[in-house]
Amino acid sequence: MVGVIILIGFVIAGFLTGLNLVIPYVYSKYIAVAILACLDSVFGAFTANIDKKFRINIFLSGFFGNALIAMFLVFIGDKLNVDIYLAAVIVFSGRLLNNFSTIRREYIQKIDNKVNREKNKNKIEKI
Amino acid sequence: MEKDILKKIFSNNTKEAIVRFVKKHSVMPYILIGVTMFFLTMMLTAQMKTVNSTTEILQGKRESQLIDDLVQLQRKYNDLKADHDESVKIVEEYKSNSATNSQLISSMTDELKRLSISSGTVNVKGEGIVIVLTDGTKVLEPDLRQDSLVHDSDLLTVVNELKAAGAEAISINGQRVIATSAIRCAGPIIQVNYQRVAAPFTVKAIGNAQYLESAINIKNGVADLLREIGIGVKITREKDIKIQKFDGALNFENANIDE
Known part of the structure; x- marks a missing residue:
């Protein structure tokens, strides 16, 4: 409960600071790719949590490291006149979808299990 | 003395309470994840805001659009x-x-x-941009242009681009650009309104600063071309630009109103 309140507090604080931040249009490409990287890390964390492999160190380093590397790719791409950031976008969004499908399967499995258990209970009661 | 002791006890107690609270609810991972969430939401909202506010500008639009x-x-x-x-x-x-x-x-x-x-016969002031063009020192390949100095054609393109972006008043080094103004090369200097102007050229333009700036800054636009040549281009938006009036004489000898 306390944890959820802390999380919500941080999210609201982030929202408010975001509203007051002004990013020059030139840098919006960097931020966009960084956001994708961060989202990828978050979904990755969810999947890891399902597999009971979640470790906060890995999550934190991935979150910031991925964002920085993605931004670096954009920078390099700008310098070389190649849209390398597209590679980052494709990889990150691909992984994001993969992770999401893992999460989806897991939860649907859980729901199915519950339904089956209740059915079985009903059967036993009938007998 | 007593107060001090009380204070000490009190602070120790609160500290202990905080430590106990943190240990009991295992707050630490939540705070760490919260920090990441903070960054994520901050970037998301800031990005959405900038994207929303820039859709109206020319930059980032596709050609068909x-x-x-x-x-x-x-x-x-x-x-x-x-x-x-x-x-x-x-x-x-x-x-x-x-x-x-x-x-x-x-x-x-x-x-x-x-x-x-x-x-252009009155002094005007208002929102707009100031462009400073400075001569470059870069030596270019000889087949294109010999130097990276600011030429009259460069000034003309800049002025033309500003006009196309809706500039309402333009001046070059204090010389108001009016309907009959000529910008041309005259030996080592440039003439505007038959007055000599020399580098660095300060082009002031009054108009919607956002439109003017994006018209100059657009990819492969004037600013990019000039920078490629080696000319220094500095663009600043200003809230209150003052542009002097045209101080020459306006004579129309041959043009008469056709009714």
């Missing part, structure tokens, strides 16, 4: 032009009426103001 916009604007322009013609007719009527009512006077003064701004 721009063509659509152009067609629409042209249609709008035609409508407005019809409106304008109508109002010109009304003004004409007022003019032909000998009645000197206040409406006529105010419409005349408005017209006078508008015309003097567009002809």
Whole structure:
């Protein structure tokens, strides 16, 4: 409960600071790719949590490291006149979808299990 | 003495309470994840805000979109032009009426103001951008251009681009650019309105600063081309730019009003 309140507090604080931040249009490409990287890390964390492999160190380093590397790719791409950031976008969004499908399967499995258990209970009661 | 001791005990207690609280609820991972969430939401909202606020500018639009916009604007322009013609007719009527009512006077003064701004015979001020062009020192490949100095053609392109972006008043090193202004090369210097101007060139333009800036800064636009040549381009937006009036004489000897 306390944890959820802390999380919500941080999210609201982030929202408010975001509203007051002004990013020059030139840098919006960097931020966009960084956001994708961060989202990828978050979904990755969810999947890891399902597999009971979640470790906060890995999550934190991935979150910031991925964002920085993605931004670096954009920078390099700008310098070389190649849209390398597209590679980052494709990889990150691909992984994001993969992770999401893992999460989806897991939860649907859980729901199915519950339904089956209740059915079985009903059967036993009938007998 | 007693107070100090009380304080110590109190602070120790609160500290212990905090430590106990943190251990009991295992707050630490939540805080760490919270920090990441903070960054994520911050970036998301900031990005959405910038994307929202920049959709109206030329930058980032696709060509087809721009063509659509152009067609629409042209249609709008035609409508407005019809409106304008109508109002010109009304003004004409007022003019032909000998009645000197206040409406006529105010419409005349408005017209006078508008015309003097567009002809450049008054000092004007307002929002706009200041572009500073400085000569570069880079030596270029000889087949294109020998130097990276600011040429009259460069100034002309900049001025033209500013006009296309809706600049309402332009000056180069204090020389107001009006309808009859010429910008041309005269040996080692450039003439504007037959007055010598030299580098660095400060081009001031009054108009919608956002539109002007994006018109100059657009990818592969004037600024990019000039920078490629080696010319230093510095663009600053300003809230309050003052542009001097045209201080030459306006003589029209051959042009007469055709009625």
